[in-house]
Amino acid sequence: MKKEIDNFFLTILTVLITVIALSTLARAASVNSYISAHHYSPATITKQIWKGFPRYRYRHGKGKPEGVVIHETGNPSSTIFDEIAYMKKNYRNAFVHSFVDSNHIINIANTDYLCWGVGYPGNARFLQFEQTEMHSKKSFAHEVENAAYYTAYLLKSYHLKPNDAVYDGKGTVWSHGAVAKYLGGSDHTDPVGYYKRAGRKYFHKAYTMNQFYKLVLTNYDDM
């Protein structure tokens, strides 16, 4: 009898642990699952190259970037068009190659040349784009899909293999935060805080660079 009771409790315990693990997994994947469930197709990549940006070669030469850096503007009230106009005025301080939001992927600086988004030494190595802040579940999901698709597109275009650099400082897919942590050049942490906040607000769970990287892989494999 004692043994049967033990077995009974062991079974209950196993079921409970499985349920908890599965529900955690389901919540953790919710942004990416939502995107795949809704069959989002990414925005068309629009080229609006502005001639005013300086053109300097990457450290390995023209058209030889080593990876992609994902940024977020940190401005809760600006649109993609506000940000692009601001950048053209203030490019001497900083500029990136492209901007992404829920409906647009706009390339404003020639990606064969470096940009100034993460300081030294990252600027001489990476393609870089900014995301503007979105304010609904649907628009956040669309933006993240556009960003992952554009990252995969850039990797493919420059014959770079996907490799998550965020946890070890080596690879082709970087957050600005990871560049700052492993290579220096600034003390910025984006887009981690924005992903965490928007994920919690709209999906009840922080979105992470790790999940974003998985979405990049999905897009890369589909190309």
Ligand SMILES: [Zn+2]
């Ligand atoms: Zn940044």
